[in-house]
Amino acid sequence: MAAVTSARRSVTVAPGPSGLVEALWVAHGPHGAPPRVALPDGRPAAVVRLGGPVRWVDPLTRETEVIGSVLRGPRSVPQVVLADDPAAPSFEVGARLAPWALSALRPDGGFLVDDHRPLAAVLGLDEEGLAARLRAGDPEDAAAVARALEAELVAAVRRPVPAGDRADLERVVRIADTERGLVRSIDLARSVDRSLASLHALFAAHVGVTPAAFLSAVRLSCAVRELGVDDRGDAPRVVAVLRSYADAGYPQREVERFTGLSPLELRRAVRGMEEVLATV
Known part of the structure; x- marks a missing residue:
């Protein structure tokens, strides 16, 4: 699947069977990436x-x-991403990882919640060698380029998640995604015959966030994507969706349930995103 914006081409690639990687993408163009x-x-x-x-x-x-090649953990707050030099060509190869992936990769810095580290530093990858391999590939052959990154990530696994824990995590994540996050933590626990305390321990050991925080993140992303908004290349529309939600007058509990942010934090975040984008 490809989307073209201002001569920038973005291609998504189906990952291999390891389960470590949920999605792959390659994006390249003659100019910096659009704000997102x-x-x-x-x-x-x-x-x-x-x-x-x-x-x-x-x-x-x-x-x-300013960020180059990184491994980043799960986020709790939306971030605005801008090209550091809009005139410079862009070429990005990325992998969205399974929620439990950092437990298997064991990077220095733990689960990197709202944080990131250079790829070479945390995984011991030969970043320059990997970059050379990716540059040598034809950007039009997105699958080969993206799977070179996937192969490096799979090879970097230090301690696989125990099979039983992984099966339970994959089931609750699948339910959370299918229900767009509109499910209770206790229901996720019951789906894998665990107590709520056991589910919390499972997430603490392998995901780095609580089940409730994970569900909030799923709800927020689904709320935007369900409206057909491209959150990888249409920053103004993403912010417009969040603005409409912030202005809708929902009770505080509902705002926190759907976004993981308080109404005040959501309004501040939306205002901040609007002001940042206005400078571009």
Whole structure:
């Protein structure tokens, strides 16, 4: 599947059977990537940037960081992602990982919740060698380029998640995704014959966030994507959806349930994203 925006081509690639990687993508173009809003979705990701780096902007604090090739953990707050040099060519290869992936990869820094580390530093990958392999591939052959990254990630697994734990995690994640996050933590626990305390322990050991926080992230990302909004390339529409939600007057409990943010935090985040995008 490919989408073209201002001569930028973005292609998604089906991953292999390992289960470590949920999705792969390759995006390249003659100019910097368009602004986007990185929504929480409960997943970590690995990204190799072969063109210019990007700037991540926290809409609540306005802190800005220039980021190259990284392994990042699950997020709790949307972030604005801007090209550091809009005139520089962009070339990005990425992998959305399974929620339990960082437990298997065991990176320095733990689960990296709302954090990230350089790929080479946390996984011991030969980042320059990997980048050279990816550059040598034809960007039009997206599958080969993306699977080179996938192969490196699978090879970097240090301690596989025990089969029983992984089966339970995959089941509850599948239910959470199918129900768009609109399910209770206790229902997830019952689906795998666990107590709520046992489910919390499972997530603490292998995901790094609570079941409730994971469900909030799934709800927020699904709320935007269900409206047909491309959260990888249509930042203004993503922010418009969040703005309409912030202005709808829902009770505080409902706002927190659907977004993981309080009404005040959501309004601050939306205002921050609007102000950041207005400068682009």
